[in-house]
Amino acid sequence: MTDRFARALWLEPPYACALHREPLPERAAGQLLVRSRYSAVSGGTETLVFSGAVPESEYARMRAPFQAGSLPGPVKHGYANVGVVEDGPEDWLGREVFCLYPHQTRYVVDADAVVALPADVPAARAVLAANMETAVNALWDAGIGVGDRVSVVGAGVIGALIAGLAAGIPGTQVELIDIDPAKTALAQALGVAFQRPDTASIDRDVVVHASASSAGLDTAIALAGFEATVLEMSWYGAAPVTVGLGGAFHSQRLTLRSSQVGAVSPSRRTRRDHGSRLALAVSLLADARFDALFEAEDAAFDDLPSVMHRLASPSDNSLCQRIRYD
Template sequence: MAVDTATAFWTLAPGHGELRDEPLPAPGEGEVRVKARFGAVSRGTEALVFQGRVPESEWQRMRAPFQAGDFPWPVKYGYVSVGVVEAGPDELLGREVFCLYPHQDRYVVPAAAVTPLPAGLPAARAVLAANMETAINGCWDAEPRVGDRIAVIGAGVVGALVAWLCAAIPGTRVCLVDVSPARAELALALGVEFRLADRAPADNDLVIHASGNPEGLRQALTLAGDEARVVEMSWYGDREASLPLGEAFHSRRLRLIGSQVGRLPAERMPRWDHRRRLALALDLLRDPCLDALISGESDFHELPVLMPRLAAGAGEVLCHRLRYASPD
């Protein structure tokens, strides 16, 4: 079947997007054409992009790998696509792959831009790959150690994944902290302790903040023990976050560390690159317990109506999966 058009989701103004048809070129030498099967929406970065809250100073740094258009809009943005290679090199033909591509039903990219899914990883769960990469990078920056008492504030997808990864280290006592009692069920599914924010344990060796709310970061400072590390994984876009650094922050010698998935930690760079990190993320996603992070699913064509609700953070949304047409 000849395919010469694709359908993509574009943000046209704050809080408003639509589906657009656009030309789909034939794959050239060293390229693949992918038919999307599943995608997902990031309620962190993507929500800020959709709401027009990317500050001008970050317009270049925040570009997605295959973004079209420029901030603030119109822009085709996103970085979660799982699909099937329907044209390209023989070794990739018919393989299920992950690609950091915006919301689009078919697309052509260099073969090096897709990563085949490992055996045992369902395509429907692979939409968590970008979140897992963020969690891995956060753990590298946080440097959790054997026996550490660790609090992770924010039981969204990234925070839950960080807690799950830290809990696998022998001797650690990991507590996932959130303001929503409903997140207790998620923590139970992942095998980690849960506490509401007003009952969070103090005197931790390590506190990781991933709630996206400045109040959570302020609490992180109160939960850290003397000489402890506090890792900030949230990004606030054009919002400011004020911190009580004039109180006991200095006398307790706390360390506040920023973590961002776009850059590997310096000590990893001689041996790791983004492709190796992504392969690790996909391999870790083979654990079926991580299906608990998928809180819903919708058809891709519903995205113009769905996206405003997801960006607003309504309900108990974790990872909302997008479903494309089944492969031919």
């Protein structure tokens, strides 16, 4: 290998980041040298890390799989990288792979840390794999079944993926709910109905909340039918959250349940591990509907510092911001 260095994005919370040049380790037997083609910025966790909004109690639990550094100090964070294998065992050479790796131009990992992309999953779409893995876990946690009336509150990346997957279950009636009417086009692309909170259907079998707002959670509870489940997908970081548990919450005998991708859903845990769940998530991205989740323009790797500032702004409405590596 002639070039022994890579460039990587380091977050310096709160609200600072920079691209740094760093040495690559020697590749050992069974390891791969991967050249990045695309990565994606998580509009939830990653922007909370960037803004310094992660509570101290979660510093260790929310570490990314290949994170370098530790909060509250500078960290190399991120977990959505698609690249091509440049060096490694012969049967890996030239293959496109997904890895839960931060934003970095090249990196060395064990072969079992990547998922080879199936032929029908394009590299540009595969950066959604980590988000798709979260959505898969959510459907397992929610127990969505045939014919269920499902509402998803919050048409961000996670909410849209959950709605898109739920729509593929026979007989389901899926509504994607958001305060932004511009999300109608996204819902149409996914093949689900769009509603604003004031027009959404009530008496739902399963309601998934993914808007990261107290108002959205209140909406989710209001839409749930008798003895229904409200699945909370939002992570608020250190921000306080209020929720209305008066009214009909108890008389409706509702279940308010959390879901988080760090552990495989209990309903599948004895038969699935993290690796098989991620491989499933990658395979589900053969569906071209999910191209609707990307911003119209990719951002260049060199522009990542300014991109992070934009995505962390409360006024930003971006979906998945893909990063290209030239």
